[in-house]
Amino acid sequence: MWKPQPVPWVSADEVPDDAYLLDVREDDEWTAGHAPGAHHLPMMEIPARLAEVPTDAEVVVVCRMGGRSSQVVTYLAKQGWDNVRNLDGGMEAWQSAGRPMVSEDGQPARVV
Incomplete structure (x- = not known):
């Protein structure tokens, strides 16, 4: 019987400063607020744009609450x-x- 593997995760406090932060939210979510230095690549575009995601760096994937990013991981x-x-x-x-x-x-950064 197949069992899903647990998704590796990291808490917000533990994200290394040199991690490649991959934000997979939609454009409006990104515009409202994101981490400085994050890279925006909406979830549905990942398969077509895989070459943009580094393989030689620690990649931390983020969405609003963790569901979409878990699927991307x-x-x-x-x-x-x-x-x-x-x-x-x-x-x-x-x-x-x-x-x-x-x-x-131009608005204060916020999560939407």
Whole structure:
């Protein structure tokens, strides 16, 4: 019987400063608020844009709460990425932990 493997994760407080933060949320979510230095690649575009995700760096995948990013972590692992983790609690946890955020719309950064 097949059993799903647990998805590796990291808490917002433990994300290394040099991690490649891959934000897989939709454009409006990204515009409202994201981590400085994060890389935006909406979840549905991942298969067509795999070459943009580094294989030689620690990749931390983030969405709003952790569901979509968990699916992306599983997908990347199946494609051969071995250093990829899910941001536990997503951008909501990032914001709650007091980690820096920026917006693209001139408004205060927020999670939507």
